[in-house]
Amino acid sequence: xxxxxxxxALAVFIFFFALVTVxxxxxxxxxxxxxxxxxxxxxxxxxxxxxxITWFLVGGDFYTAYTVIAVPALVYAVGAYGFFxxxxxxxxxxxxxxxxxxxxxxxxxxxxxTAGDVVYGQYSSRALELAIAITGVIATMxxxxxxxxxxxxxxxALGLTGELPLAIAFxxxxxxxxxxxxxxxxLIAFVKDIMIYIAVFAAIAIIPSKLGGYGNVFAAADAAxxxxxxxxxxxxxxxxVAYASLAFGSALAAFMYPHTLTGIFAxxxxxxxxxxAVFLPAYTLLLGLLALLGYMGHAANLNxxxxxxxxxxxxxxxxxxxxxxxxFAAIAIxxxVPAAVMSIGASNLFTRNFWKAYVNPNVTHEGEAKVAKxxxxxxxxxxxxxxxxxxxxxxxxxxxxxxxxxxxxLPALVFGLxxxxxxxxxxxxxxxxxxxxxxxxxxxxxxxxxxxxxxxxAPFTVYIGLLALLANVAVAVVITAVMPKQNALATKA
Amino acid sequence: MKKRSWSAAMWLLLxxxxxxxxxxxxxFREPAFLGFPFFYWYQLxxxxxxxxxxxxxxxxxxxxx
Numbered sequence: 001x002x003x004x005x006x007x008x009a010l011a012v013f014i015f016f017f018a019l020v021t022v023x024x025x026x027x028x029x030x031x032x033x034x035x036x037x038x039x040x041x042x043x044x045x046x047x048x049x050x051x052x053i054t055w056f057l058v059g060g061d062f063y064t065a066y067t068v069i070a071v072p073a074l075v076y077a078v079g080a081y082g083f084f085x086x087x088x089x090x091x092x093x094x095x096x097x098x099x100x101x102x103x104x105x106x107x108x109x110x111x112x113x114t115a116g117d118v119v120y121g122q123y124s125s126r127a128l129e130l131a132i133a134i135t136g137v138i139a140t141m142x143x144x145x146x147x148x149x150x151x152x153x154x155x156x157a158l159g160l161t162g163e164l165p166l167a168i169a170f171x172x173x174x175x176x177x178x179x180x181x182x183x184x185x186x187l188i189a190f191v192k193d194i195m196i197y198i199a200v201f202a203a204i205a206i207i208p209s210k211l212g213g214y215g216n217v218f219a220a221a222d223a224a225x226x227x228x229x230x231x232x233x234x235x236x237x238x239x240x241v242a243y244a245s246l247a248f249g250s251a252l253a254a255f256m257y258p259h260t261l262t263g264i265f266a267x268x269x270x271x272x273x274x275x276x277a278v279f280l281p282a283y284t285l286l287l288g289l290l291a292l293l294g295y296m297g298h299a300a301n302l303n304x305x306x307x308x309x310x311x312x313x314x315x316x317x318x319x320x321x322x323x324x325x326x327x328f329a330a331i332a333i334x335x336x337v338p339a340a341v342m343s344i345g346a347s348n349l350f351t352r353n354f355w356k357a358y359v360n361p362n363v364t365h366e367g368e369a370k371v372a373k374x375x376x377x378x379x380x381x382x383x384x385x386x387x388x389x390x391x392x393x394x395x396x397x398x399x400x401x402x403x404x405x406x407x408x409x410l411p412a413l414v415f416g417l418x419x420x421x422x423x424x425x426x427x428x429x430x431x432x433x434x435x436x437x438x439x440x441x442x443x444x445x446x447x448x449x450x451x452x453x454x455x456x457x458a459p460f461t462v463y464i465g466l467l468a469l470l471a472n473v474a475v476a477v478v479i480t481a482v483m484p485k486q487n488a489l490a491t492k493a
Numbered sequence: 494m495k496k497r498s499w500s501a502a503m504w505l506l507l508x509x510x511x512x513x514x515x516x517x518x519x520x521f522r523e524p525a526f527l528g529f530p531f532f533y534w535y536q537l538x539x540x541x542x543x544x545x546x547x548x549x550x551x552x553x554x555x556x557x558x
Contacts, residue, residue: 080520086536087513090543094506097547214528233522234532240516248514274551281544288537 006316010158012325013332016195017169020188020333024176027184037366039113042181042373043348044266047108051275053186057341058263058276059283060189062254063089064143065150065335068196068290073307075294079221079231081239083291087247089284092254097277100255101270102417108265114345115261115413116353122416125424126357131431132409133353136258139402140346143257144339144383145395149308151335152387154328157312163388169332170339174380177340178373182266185340192337195330197286199315203296203327204289207318211299217292220299238460242450245463253407253465258345259338339380347375397447401439404449404465408434408472415476426479434472438464502550509543 031048033041040047049057067085074082103118112118116133120126148166155165176184208214218233225231235243254260267273297310304313311331315324351372356363363371386395412427441451441464450461512518519535526534 080532083533083536087539090536090539091509091513093543093547094509097550098503098506208528215525216528218528218530218533233530235516235520240520244514244516248510274554278544278548278551281540281547285537285540288540292533 006159006321006324008321009325009328010160012322013158013329016191016326016329017332020191020336021172021176023187023191024173024180024184027176027187028180030180030183030187035366036181037369039348039351039365039368039372040111042369043113043344043351044262045182045186047266048268049186049266049272050268051272051279054263054267054272054276055279056189056193057182057186057266057337058260059280060193060334060337061185061259061263061341062280062338063196063283063287064147064338065331066143066146066338067150067287068331068334069150069153069308069311070146071287071291072294072297072310075291076297076310077231077294077307079225079233080235081232081243082294083288084243084246084250085291086284086288087244088250088254089287090281091247092251093277093281095251096255096280097274099414099417100264100273100277103261103414104264104267104270104273106417113265114258114349114352115256115409116349119412119416120353120357123412123424123427125428128412128424128428128431129353129357131428132412133349135405135409135431135435136349137346138398139406140258140342141379141383142386142395142398142402143259144342144346144379145386146399147335147339147342148383148387149392149395151332153308154312154331157309157316158325158328166387167384169336170380170384173336173340174343174377177343177376177380181373182262182341182344185337185344186266188333188340189337192330192333193283195326196334199323199327199330200286200290202319202323203293203314207293207296207300207314210318211296214292217295217299221295224298238458241460241462245466246449249407249463249466249469250403252410252469253403256406256409256413257342258349259342262341262345262348339383343376343379343383344372346379347372350375400447400449401442404438404442404468405435407465407469408438410469411473411476421480422476423480423483425483426476429479430472430474430476433475434468437471438468441467502553505546506550508546509539512542513539 033046036042071082071085106112106118110121112121114133115136116129119132120129148170151169152166208217211217222233225233255264264273293311293314297314300314300317302310302313302317304310312328315327351368355371356368408431411430415422442449445451449464451464451467452459452461513536519532521532522530524531
């Protein structure tokens, strides 16, 4: 892969980056409220986003830049197993359709901004609220850092090495998020998503014709896997459970994250969310086709040192400079939208479930917005520091753990929408068991998300997040069942 | 009547989970389609199919608010 400066690609890249920077700052005046001095405005865009804005925002926020780089990279490296992202991002939508409109109604009716608010409102337990809020923040931090990894991959391909370009991009992002709040990523998401659609559809239409068609692409990947002795076009018999459990567990976890929940809470009605469950799978189609870029990397005989370079190298090898610059800009801007929403989601949690709960219970609406704005700056600088000073693997490992951790918030957040039976003590104990147990299993498996299970027949591996969730629910059920009933109303104190 | 169409629609939403999580259903090369092995086009086909099922469910509850 060339690392010389390509001036045409760079010029196109800078043009689009400058365009979204201007849009980011204009966003504070877009659909402007009477006052920005309210967390509903800064942190949730006034809860006013209709079906279109929500589609672009959640699409731009859920399908991140890191996804665009990492999914094809995994498929390039291991083949079929890397495709679990496809069933995952399909079966997430029936779940969104069933659960999220109820959660939105609960949040809207009571003015909740975060998952912590919902849990405290339901169970009146500060301890459970804190557990949910902390889990949200620590699961999100490495996710923000990984957006920087995605951005760094294209900056490096453009010849911009070192931390400075990354830092500049992120500081610009921090500034307009500070002033415009959720309106900034919502507005930028329009540009980002349209650019990504153009780049990916061009890639899947044009690249195979240069490589002898899709049949040839799959055959080349097959040959490469056999030559390497690792990876396969189909799943091995011992991978079935791993594939299905990773897809299912990831789908349950996906909308527990602060950034996806922020997108849900910011919409203007439960019907908007249902409509989006119908139309958001369009992005999944994009993701599935994008994953095939991993196989195209084999067909194009790319000579790359790390799988993360597959997507940038493919564009550089097969497209003219101007289009490469356009596609790279799409990926880099694709990092900005989720990074902004994630930092807003984390800031909302800190403000509502820590600052308001412990530091200043009498904080005004304006004070809340101010705390959240400053927190969003700190969160982004923190993510930048992690990437600058710690090995990338550290962020990757933490993000993997983050997926398992955030899944453990599901019982506390979702069960209460359907039943008042569960008790805070049970859910808290379940969360603790799931969190610590899941972390322990990942640790003893060498920081891999799969645990081998041998029930006498052929051994198989299961996604640890799902195992931890089962333990979590079991503990919550048992403790709730053995607790005396009369305390049900007395826990309010 | 309304209640019944709602719960029927909910059953529809379980179909993608079965179709995609029961891996032995689709872990094959043949029949290939447009050069795509079965494993790949089958899963991609579930994207519009799931959208369609959710849309049917949506039609049965859209006036629910």
